[in-house]
Amino acid sequence: MTTDRSIIVDSLGVGLATGAYGVSFGAISTASGLSVLQTCVVSLLVFTGASQFAFVGIVASGGNPLTGALTAVLLGSRNLFYGVSMAPRLDLDPAARLATAHFVIDESTAMGVTRETTRQARLGFYWTGISIFVLWNLTTFAGALAGDAIGDPRTYGLDAAVGAAFLGLLWPRLASxxxxxxxxxxxxxxMGLVPLTTAGLPIVIGGAVAVLAGLLWRPVAA
Structure with missing residues (x-):
């Protein structure tokens, strides 16, 4: 039986693995021309890694910041699907939903959506989302200050850690x-759209197709 303690421990583990990668965003952002303050504001207000990296990537390549912002919004649109799936599980009043929306990300959703009770769904969601938010912003600040001194974060395997953590969360959902x-x-x-579309668009379209397929093939209750 899953205990509250085990959920909290697992959530903090995911928060540590994911939040540590914020140092990469901080370093890349300042190297792309953003100031330390601008970098930290992006992490505080946007708080969705893929969108943040897409934005600074476009700015770094000489693209229009508006284009970068639109791409970031497109990537972040997947959180809308997460919110729809999490709303009935968290069972919050309207004011609490508004305050909670900022923490709806890949990892917090994965840690909350699989729980059997509302209490455990809230534990997994909040402990994961808030721990990532705090650590992500602290490491963003550290990375922005360190800048080029850190070097390429991929050297330390931080880029792989985030993907591995999310795959670990997803795997139990693939039992059927x-x-x-x-x-x-x-x-x-x-994967098929990677060579045909701009960065970020493949995962959004692929995710939308997966959601549609899942809805169409949902078992019908007897």
């Missing part, structure tokens, strides 16, 4: 043939 097939369809669509 239907879940595995939906995941494969979404991944195939995303």
């Amino acid at each position: 043939w239907r879940g595995r097939l939906v995941a494969l369809i979404g991944a195939a669509v995303a």
